[in-house]
Amino acid sequence: MPAPLPHEYLPSVPALVVESDDVRDGERLSDLHAFNDWGMTGQNQSPHLRWSGAPAETRGYAVTCYDPDAPTGSGFWHWLLFDLPASVTELPGGAGTGPEFKGLPAGAVHARNDYGKKEYGGAAPPPGAPHRYVFTVHALGVDKLGVDGDVSAAVVGFNITANTLARGHIIPVYGV
Secondary structure, eight states, rough: OOOOTTTTTTOOOOOOOEOSOOOOOOSSSGGGGBBBSSOOOOOOOOOEEEEEETTTTOOOOEEEEEETTTTTTTOOOEEEEEEEEETOOEOOOOOOTTTTTTTTTTEEEEEOTTSSSOOOOOOOSSSSEEEEEEEEEEOOOOSSSSTTTSSSSHHHHHHHHEEEEEEEEOOOOOOO
């Protein structure tokens, strides 16, 4: 039985449309978006994301990537990006990939992922069944979450959930 998706137990909110030129729902991530350490040979590049359908009262966005299938008991956070302005509705491929973060607007904040880095961390599942990678865009009722990039993923998630007006996701898979 697969692990639950991260939003199944959160309050219901309207859906955003999330699309990508790089990844597709249910399809395999390319090695471009896989990790480049721990024996993995990917390029660790965050995918292009575009979204629409946010409520008029949206003041900002957050973008996350989470693997609910990681053998940890708590999943694995690959990307936590927040304080994106409401005017931003698209991120180019590689925007979450450091150290330059090309394509991120000024003021955007990365929190530490479960690799311990403040950037996108690509897919790196252990051998076996493919894992799901839940790329989620959260429309927020605040322009700033009020936390910094040194807080835990749980604190970021708590603040995102408390301020979410709408959310949408794409869930590609990756396995080795």
